[in-house]
Amino acid sequence: MLINVKKIKIYNSIFLIYGREAMLRKIAISGTKGRKKDTFIFAFLVCLSFIFTVLATVFHASSEGTKLEQRTAMFGSWDAAYLEVGEENIGKFKEKDEVEKLGISRILGSSSTAGVVGTINDDLKELGNFTMHEGRLEQIKLFFIRY
DSSP: OOOOOOEEEEETTEEEEESHHHHHHHHHHHHHHTOHHHHHHHHHHHHHHHHHHHHHHHHHHHHHHHHHHHHHHHHOSOOOOOSSOOHHHHHHHHHOSSOSOOOOEEEEEEETTTEEEEEEOHHHHHHHTOOOOBSOTTTOSOOBOOO
């Protein structure tokens, strides 16, 4: 059997033979010429699997985006929460470049009718996606949040 070798290239004492790929391609194409129906079915299945892969990828990306939007709407867009932080640590957090917004809350106490009562600043209101339950925010700075 003769192999049509177009080029032989020496690279680090390894012989790379070009031309075999063309020969294998010719053999594969000539094998499909007598089997038109099998070739059509194979091409159809390859196209169908490609389409389903693309659809699954698009569906997964869309559902991940929807989940992120729902999480942000429900819980807010904050990344970390630290409890019982003193004034000296708040200054350290403000100095960090990674911190874009710093929401601060002060818990004033709890009530049997209102639940937890506290204050928040504007950044925490934006990060936490809090909504007003009762009161007027413009006139008073104390309001209730439903949990």
